[in-house]
Amino acid sequence: MPVEINRKKAPGSKQINFRINSEPRYFQLGNGIPVYIIDKGIQEVTRIELVFKAGTYYQHHFHAAKATNKLLTAGANSYSAEDISEHFEFYGSYIETNNSKDNAYIRLYTLNKYLNETLPMLAEVVMNPVFPDHETDIYRSTRKERLYIKRQNVNYLASTHFYEQVFGSTHPYGYILEPGHLDGLGRDILAEHHKNNYRANECTIIVSGKIPMQLDDLLEKTFGSFSGANSKNRTLNVPPIITSTEKKRFIHKKDAMQAALCIGKATINRLHPDYPELSIVNTVLGGYFGSRLMKNIREDKGYTYGISSALISFHHSGLFIIFSEVGNKVLEASIEEVYKEIRKLREEPIRQKELKLVKNFLMGALMRSMDGPFEIAKRLGVVLEYGQTLDTFNHFIKKLKGISPERIQELANKYLQEDSLFLTIAGNNEA
Amino acid sequence: MISFDRFQLDNGLRVIVHNDKSTPIIAMNVLYDVGARDEHPDKTGFAHLFEHLMFGGSVNIPHYDEQLEKAGGTNNAFTSNDVTNYYLTIPKNNLETGFWLESDRMLNLAFSKKSLEVQKNVVIEEFREVYLNKPYRDAWLLLSPLAYKKHPYRWPTIGADIRHIENVTMEDTKEFYQRFYNPNNAIVTIAGPVETNKIKELSEKWFGNIPVGPPNNRKLPVEEVQTEARHLHVERDVPANAIYKAWHIPERTSKDYYISDIVSDILSNGDSSRLYIELVKKKQIFSGIDAYITGSIDPGLFIISGRLMNGISFAAAEQAINDIIKELQDSYVKERELQKVKNRIESMLVFTEIKVLEKAMNLAMFELIGDATLMNKEAEQYAIVNKNDMLSFSQKYLTENNCSTLYYHAKKTE
Structure with missing residues (x-):
């Protein structure tokens, strides 16, 4: 016979502990x-x-x-x-x-x-x-x-x-x-x-x-015998990064049923000491299904099928980007809500309950991302590019466990000022 | 080779357990035997909309995602013409959270009005984003009703018309839930570092007292044999012409299914396959061309679709495809070519046995089409296909009278 159970109460979920114990x-x-x-x-x-x-x-x-x-x-x-x-x-x-x-x-x-x-x-x-x-x-x-x-x-x-x-x-x-x-x-x-x-x-x-x-x-x-035909140092002539003065750009696409929007800026990459924590800030904002952007713009308003933000590392720069495709009629409203969420992140400390959820989610995500040899190899490839080892992930875990609401707010203020962000829209009508 | 245990609760719920100790992650898959094929023709897209509503909270748990994320888990779901499939992965010591969440939404959904209104909008935006606002993406919306006249495969999973989604009522959702979301219409699979006894205990505890629902006596209209070629011409604002050809083939469990899969691989799986070598590389008639099967449970389709190079006529493109098919009907596939395709399938099957989630999903799907042990017989089913099978398959099915063709014209710009 099935036992009496209290369905309202979550089965005690346990602290997830995860560490990478060996290097390749x-x-x-x-x-x-x-x-x-x-x-x-x-x-x-x-x-x-x-x-x-x-x-x-x-x-x-x-x-x-x-x-x-x-x-x-x-x-x-x-x-x-x-x-x-x-x-x-x-x-x-x-x-x-x-x-x-x-x-x-x-x-x-x-x-x-x-x-x-x-x-x-x-x-x-x-x-x-x-x-x-x-x-x-x-x-x-x-x-x-x-x-x-x-x-x-x-x-x-x-x-x-x-x-x-x-x-x-x-x-x-x-x-x-x-x-x-x-x-x-x-x-x-x-x-x-x-x-x-x-x-x-x-x-x-x-x-x-x-x-x-x-x-x-x-x-x-x-x-072992591969040398490549040229052993001299490479000559590079890469022009400098020239950030546009045009903060907002609209690309007209006739008859489009939805508008695509990008909001973001150049920012720090994996080599910067703030990177692990900034990636946690990004998760809160738009880095998972339960993120603030998804909750507000999809789950509360129904403006889009999906919205997300990401922190992307390049060897010589980094990028913070928010991306979504939204209905034509709600383009303006969606952009407004995005900025509102960023402002909220800067102005109000995150509640402990939400922070705890994000911490657990990221711990589980990290564990999943290390499941099996191919997955570990993919993660290793990413950090090797920046001269780091798998131990980088243990460093991230330490930062994740320690991050406070104040620190999140501080980083949001340091890196995500609304007036520093670019806005790009492609669609049928301008917002 | 995948080993597993299987048991059934008194309410009809089937549970499959696969033990894999190599990972700290557990996958839980809940498959409901309901898909777009079970929809009313005037209410298409419903099964998929309903999948979204399953995340809108259950009676005892208002926020599904939040609770799962708090336990370090993540989840997603998909709907096809045949099934609606929910899956989650979670660190092993929090597995019970998965049982708690999945059993509560099987027991009783909250039916929030707000969730229904919001998710209708979300799905309409999905419809636009995935099917309407991208070049060529509406081809499938056009091809399905051309190929199928009776069987519900004639509408796509997303629905035949946005208005069907707009018109959904709360009564519709409740009725659908009561009819299909029952333990006797579901299969739960657990894969990861688990013991069957423990899973039995958890299954009894959380799913055991969910009442049994009405039996799913599916009676779908049977598609009549197609007897003459069908054609449809459309014009769209795209850069290049495209062609889509679809032939009817038998159901998933038939021997011909495996033959059709191999034939489609001979035509297009990898850069040494026939369509690519002949029509993209040598003759340069297409900029890209594919052959594949829909893989549905009921009789499906064998599809060839390609985008024409500039300056190539539809007649020339179609002739080129027909020549390739004629070759399949007139002469045996070479020994090495067949072996190549079989080796690739064998290797693909090994690669799908690496991740627990993939294993959990596959076990559920095979259980649905008859028996989870079929999963271990797949390699054999492909291995026994021979060159005679392929010749007769091509002669029997890849005929003009069995084919629907969509001509997707690029709008002329002045």
Whole structure:
């Protein structure tokens, strides 16, 4: 028989305690490439990630970094694009290339039993890509098509213009890609970007999964001889960040049913001592489902399907951004509510009850984000870029446990003054 | 291979337990056997709206999300044409909070008027954001009623019309809840570092006294066999023409389902697949093209959709697709090509057994379509498909008379 229970009362929820107790295993290949190993899996699979400081920041031509990264698999050594993809697919593996503002990533997900087949091909695409003309031609034309389609999206329009306002139209973090930028992108430019930036001394390898015994040797054999064609230091000529004086920008999109809005500014990144705590402030405002922005603008007013805020780190700057797509009729009201919430965060101390909830939520979120070898590898990748170790997360836990309502208010006042924020809207009618 | 225990409470609730000690996180999945296919044709989009209302508070717990977040958990849900699925993950020592929350909203929802009004607006904004205010996103809203004439798959999960959402009343929601949100119409799955005995105890304690509801005697209209090709032309403000072709295929549990999945992978799974190599790379007719199956429980669709390169006519594009299909009907797939697709599926199945949440969801879904043990037989089902199966599948189903085609014209700009 079921027992009598009091459904009004929550079962005593326990304090969640979480700590990272071990750093990844570390060694260097003969050529100095650092290798980090997270050996924790139960399935016989491995994820191998190569990270190069070869992102947009390092390009000499618009879009060169992204195109280079995407076309690594378009031909290497004597293998055609089709040979390469057929090879990975035949062995049931997945290859993923990705480019950020600072980095280029190449990831291989493979069954352990096929490592001997998949790893050498990974090395070919990273070390010996050839960027054949017909492949770069197709890339340019399909990319252009996709760009025209993206420009129909209000979220794409608002966010690209927002970045331009914050970082300036010439800086690699801020420029907006135009179809014309793609025209000159050929083999020479891509090969040059590859030669300059995909080099052993700009590379980190992160391996995770259930690591087979012979993997260290296999990595040495595959990547140990990789030097990159150029060992000289890279020349960089990155223009300075020029923040726009235009605080509010409106991009007209005819017949749009909703408006996309971005509100935010350039701010500190992971290297700043305030960062861990500012990320907690961000969580309170718009960093989770129960955040103040979601509660007010979605759950109370029904103005939007979703609204969120984020703190994004780049190697040479940082960004605070609030993003939402809202109904045309409630655009003005939504913006007003966003500013109201920011003001409230600055002017009133957070109540203990809400702060406790955020602390528990973030603890659980951190625990989830470290669940399994692939997840730990992803977190590790993020902090390694800033010269930090997994212990950074223990530092965050300490800050999380200690943060007070006063400190939250102080940081909101220091970093989130309303008049320092940019506003970008893409839609049919101006707010 | 996933091992699990299974038991049923007296009120009909089915519970599946999968023990995975490698993680400190527990996933709890609650699947309700109700989806958009169970809606009235004049009240479409209802199951999905209702999913939103399930977060509007239950009789004893006014704020679901807050309570879960306080215990370090997080959650979400989705609605499909077939099911409504709720899931949460939580640190292991707070698992009971999940039982408390999920059982209370199964027992009795609060039916707040404010929640209904707000969530109607939220869903209407979702409708606009996801389906209307983005290029090509309304294609599915057009293709479903072209392919289905009788079966409720003819409307999409979000609904056929925004007005259906606007017109929902409180009475509608109560009736729907009483009919479908019952223990005998639900499957609970727990995956993580748990013991079955403990889960039995918690299930009895929290779900045991929820009254049994009416049986779900689903009787859906059966789609009649399509006997002639269907065409629809629309014009939209988009940069490029697009084409969508949909063929009827059998239900999820049929042997042909696995064959159809493999055929769609031969056409488009990865950059060495046929559509990509032939029509994007070699002939440059499409800037992007995909083949996939809808994966629904009742008879579904095999779909090819592609965006045309500038200057390519619809006739040329369609001919190119038809040539590729003809090849499937006329000649065997090469041994290595078939092996490639099977290897990829095998590997995909291994990768889906890594996270507890994915395992919990999959176990529930397989239990719904017949038996959770089917999850462990998937690899075998794919492995036995041979080149003859694929030839006869293509000849039988990928025919012009069984096909609906949507021509999505880019508006001419002067």
